[in-house]
Structure formats: structure tokens, C-alpha cells
Amino acid sequence: MRVLHVITGLAAGGAEQQLRMLVARSEVEAEVACLTNPGIVADAIRADGVAVHHLGMRGNTDLAVLPRLASLIRRGRFDVVHTHLYRACLYGRVAARLAGVRSIVATEHSLGARLLEGRDPGRPGVRELYLATERLGAVTIAVSRAVADRLAGWGVPEHRLVVVPNGIDAHAFAFDPEARRRVRAAHGIAEHTPVVGAVGRLDRGKHFDLLLRALAEVPDAVLLLVGEGPQREPLTALAAQLGITERVRFTGESAAVPTLLSAMDAFASPSESETFGLAVIEALAAGLPVAYASCPALAELPSSAAPQAHAIEPDTQALRAALQTMLVAGRRHEPPSAVTRHDIAEVARTIDRIYERTAGGEQVAATATQEGGRHG
Structure with a gap:
């Protein structure tokens, strides 16, 4: 055929x-x-x-x-x-x-x-x-x-x-400590600096502006934002306005998402209009704690299928609180059953x-x- x-x-x-x-x-x-x-x-x-x-x-x-x-x-x-x-x-x-x-x-x-x-x-x-x-x-x-x-x-x-x-190919997203060191070095991020990650097209619907505003209230953390799109310039300008330009890394379009996920300590998906939430499932496969506003892939499963994933309201304060909680805990997890189901x-x-x-x-x-x- x-x-x-x-x-x-x-x-x-x-x-x-x-x-x-x-x-x-x-x-x-x-x-x-x-x-x-x-x-x-x-x-x-x-x-x-x-x-x-x-x-x-x-x-x-x-x-x-x-x-x-x-x-x-x-x-x-x-x-x-x-x-x-x-x-x-x-x-x-x-x-x-x-x-x-x-x-x-x-x-x-x-x-x-x-x-x-x-x-x-x-x-x-x-x-x-x-x-x-x-x-x-x-x-x-x-x-x-x-x-x-x-x-x-x-x-x-x-x-x-x-x-x-x-x-997803869960094995491709397994945590790689060498990739973590390599990515952080390439982006000028110190070994012990807390890193928040996000992946997606840079458009209005993804609400990455909320993530930048939340980051501004989380001292010392760096944001690794993976993706490209029409909101790249407005987001760059917002980072400057918030005084966090030095704490935001725009990677642009990348085929090496699994490698980039290894460099992160927590993952955020502030979009409230997802059709599946693939980026969230990939982050879970990488062992990351996740805060998300919308993920139909998880909504259709019991909460026990992904205990390190936390549903939040799509606003700055909810994101800030989630980021602080995840970064304080500071640990990776075994991929949950939600990953193996996909x-x-x-x-x-x-x-x-x-x-x-x-x-x-x-x-x-x-x-x-x-x-x-x-x-x-």
C-alpha cells in the first residue's frame, strides 16, 4: 500500500x-x-x-x-x-x-x-x-x-x-545529563541556575507573555523558550520592559527539543486552547514537573496518570506560584503512565x-x- x-x-x-x-x-x-x-x-x-x-x-x-x-x-x-x-x-x-x-x-x-x-x-x-x-x-x-x-x-x-x-517516542525524551551540560553551556546558563522551559509556536494563543511576567517575579530563574513565530519581537520587547532580557533565552525553531528539555528544571504551558497538549506530554517524558493551563491529553486520564503535572489558571500569579513550587522542589521524576499511554x-x-x-x-x-x- x-x-x-x-x-x-x-x-x-x-x-x-x-x-x-x-x-x-x-x-x-x-x-x-x-x-x-x-x-x-x-x-x-x-x-x-x-x-x-x-x-x-x-x-x-x-x-x-x-x-x-x-x-x-x-x-x-x-x-x-x-x-x-x-x-x-x-x-x-x-x-x-x-x-x-x-x-x-x-x-x-x-x-x-x-x-x-x-x-x-x-x-x-x-x-x-x-x-x-x-x-x-x-x-x-x-x-x-x-x-x-x-x-x-x-x-x-x-x-x-x-x-x-x-x-511520542518516550525513549527519545529520556533525561540526558551530558545534553544538559552542553545546552546550558551553549546558552550561557550556569550549572545550578534554575531553568524554566516552554515549547511552542510564538503566537498570541500560547500566552507566553504571561510566562515572561511570571518569570519577572521569580528571582534568578532563567526561561528557555523554544520556538519561533510572529510574537518573537513583541516578546523580546516585553522581556526588555520587564527588565529580564538577561534571563530569557529564545532558542528559535529547533528539531532538538528532547535535548533542550534535558536542560530544564520545570516546564510551563500557559496556553488555554490546546487540542492535545503534546509539549506537556513530552516534558513529562523528560521527567519534568509541569504547570499547564490546557492539556486534553491529560484531561481524558485520571490525575494519578501524571501526578507531577499541575493544572493552573492562565494568569501571571498562578504561573508564578507554580514556578516557585516546582523550582523549590527541584527534582526530576520517572515518566508517568500518561506518557506510556501515548x-x-x-x-x-x-x-x-x-x-x-x-x-x-x-x-x-x-x-x-x-x-x-x-x-x-
């Missing part, structure tokens, strides 16, 4: 890294097509031995990408097309149908309560376009039950929805079965999923 994954772009991000891990562990023959921005994840996927095609899309309304993508699908004789992220889902489903492929799987990674990949999901046309193209596919995978509920609320029929949570190898096996059933014309959402059956 041959599968073509279609994704909007391949800069470092949760959906993009998830795709890389999925392709590496899948038993099917796969290639990847990105509509635009083939970033560092594209390089990593190619290094894994998987072909990556860049379609050169020039903007959201560049319809010329459709015949290029349809031609790629026909030439590659793909049995299944699997789309990821909003723009790729719109164009990928249409192109697959133009190429004569009806076995179309989509994964919805980023439909939050208030944002859809930076878009307002209530903006005219956003929902309508999504629903119109969703009907062209065979099944839509939601990365959490919260996402599945939102899709159902949009009008996606429940018989077309299946929940398959994101996965093994990427099992996720890949589940999705491979979805491909087989979709290609065979089965109604996939009526079958068992990794997390205990169909949505609902």
Missing part, C-alpha cells in the same frame, strides 16, 4: 513532528507533500529516507496547486491520501478526488476552542469550506476527544470521526489499520480505536 501525506508546511511544530514520527514507524510505503514552507522537519523526513515534495503554494488562494498535487497523486499511484492541517485538508481532499483516489484520511490536529491554526473558526467561510471538503474524505481522525467534540459541533457526522491521540509505535499501528480499512471500503469509525472505541 502506498500513502501520500499532504501537509500545509514542514516548519517545526507539533503536527509536523507528529507526521515525521508516524511516517518513520508506519508499515506502509509513504511519501510526503507540503504545500509551502519546507522547513527543518522536511529535512529530517528526507534524512529518514522518505521523499518530500514541495508544491510551492504561494498563498491560501493559490488554486494552481490543485493540478500539481493531483498530478503528483496520479504519478505516484497512491492508494490513500492522508491530509494534515486546515489548508492541506481543503486542497488535499479535492486534489485526491481529482486524481481518482477516494480513500482519503484526514487528521485534525489544531481545532481549538478559540483558534484553528491561528484563524478564527467563527470567521465566515472557514467552517463551510472545511465541511464541504470533509465530505470528500472517508474518515477524519481527531487527536483528542475534545477535538472530536468540536468537529461534531461543527456538523461533521459522528460516524465519520475516530479518535487517535498523538504519540506510544507513537501503537499510534502508527492504529493508523495503518485505518488505511487498510479505508482502502477496503469499511466504515472506519465503527471499529475500535486506540483509546477505547469510536468517538462518543
Whole structure:
């Protein structure tokens, strides 16, 4: 079986890294097509031995990408097309149908309560376009039950929805003392300096401004902020305004998140509109205590599955108190059961079965999923 994954772009991000891990562990023959921005994840996927095609899309309304993508699908004789992220889902489903492929799987990674990949999901046309193209596919995978509920609320029929949570390679995130020393030295951080970490795209929805304000009230601690995005300059300016420029390290986009996590002592995720909370699960895999405002991956589990993870209100004072508590404790933990429940190898096996059933014309959402059956 041959599968073509279609994704909007391949800069470092949760959906993009998830795709890389999925392709590496899948038993099917796969290639990847990105509509635009083939970033560092594209390089990593190619290094894994998987072909990556860049379609050169020039903007959201560049319809010329459709015949290029349809031609790629026909030439590659793909049995299944699997789309990821909003723009790729719109164009990928249409192109697959133009190429004569009806076995179309989509994964919805980023439909939050208030944002859809930076878009307002209530903006005219956003929902309508999504629903119109969703009907062209065979099944839509939601990365959490919260996402599945939102899709159902949009009008996606429940018989077309299946929940398959994101996965991680827990071994890759194991604490590495040598990496800790190396990263701290590279960023000018002393061995015993307390380090708070955060990972994510630097946009408004992540609320990293709250984290900077909290850090200003935690003397001596350093923030290691991993990611890139449109809020880089405003956050840099805020750090200067708060007088903490020397205590904030912006690493930029990085494919070495496991290594960077080893340099941290505590982790914070102030975003209140996550669709899964992959960064939180990765931090737990690294043995870090975590404070988070939203993490559907944990909301669907008992609190005993991640005792070192603490839900907080998304405000400065709650973050400050959580950071102080975690840094005073100052110890790493064994990865909790919440981590082992999200093994990427099992996720890949589940999705491979979805491909087989979709290609065979089965109604996939009526079958068992990794997390205990169909949505609902």
C-alpha cells in the first residue's frame, strides 16, 4: 500500500513532528507533500529516507496547486491520501478526488476552542469550506476527544470521526545529563541556575507573555523558550520592559527539543486552547514537573496518570506560584503512565489499520480505536 501525506508546511511544530514520527514507524510505503514552507522537519523526513515534495503554494488562494498535487497523486499511484492541517485538508481532499483516489484520511490536529491554526473558526467561510471538503474524505481522525467534540459541533457526522491521540517516542525524551551540560553551556546558563522551559509556536494563543511576567517575579530563574513565530519581537520587547532580557533565552525553531528539555528544571504551558497538549506530554517524558493551563491529553486520564503535572489558571500569579513550587522542589521524576499511554509505535499501528480499512471500503469509525472505541 502506498500513502501520500499532504501537509500545509514542514516548519517545526507539533503536527509536523507528529507526521515525521508516524511516517518513520508506519508499515506502509509513504511519501510526503507540503504545500509551502519546507522547513527543518522536511529535512529530517528526507534524512529518514522518505521523499518530500514541495508544491510551492504561494498563498491560501493559490488554486494552481490543485493540478500539481493531483498530478503528483496520479504519478505516484497512491492508494490513500492522508491530509494534515486546515489548508492541506481543503486542497488535499479535492486534489485526491481529482486524481481518482477516494480513500482519503484526514487528521485534525489544531481545532481549538478559540483558534484553528491561528484563524478564527467563527470567521465566515472557514467552517463551510472545511465541511464541504470533509465530505470528500472517508474518515477524519481527531487527536483528542475534545477535538472530536468540536468537529461534531461543527456538523461533521459522528460516524465519520475516530479518535487517535498523538504519540511520542518516550525513549527519545529520556533525561540526558551530558545534553544538559552542553545546552546550558551553549546558552550561557550556569550549572545550578534554575531553568524554566516552554515549547511552542510564538503566537498570541500560547500566552507566553504571561510566562515572561511570571518569570519577572521569580528571582534568578532563567526561561528557555523554544520556538519561533510572529510574537518573537513583541516578546523580546516585553522581556526588555520587564527588565529580564538577561534571563530569557529564545532558542528559535529547533528539531532538538528532547535535548533542550534535558536542560530544564520545570516546564510551563500557559496556553488555554490546546487540542492535545503534546509539549506537556513530552516534558513529562523528560521527567519534568509541569504547570499547564490546557492539556486534553491529560484531561481524558485520571490525575494519578501524571501526578507531577499541575493544572493552573492562565494568569501571571498562578504561573508564578507554580514556578516557585516546582523550582523549590527541584527534582526530576520517572515518566508517568500518561506518557506510556501515548506510544507513537501503537499510534502508527492504529493508523495503518485505518488505511487498510479505508482502502477496503469499511466504515472506519465503527471499529475500535486506540483509546477505547469510536468517538462518543
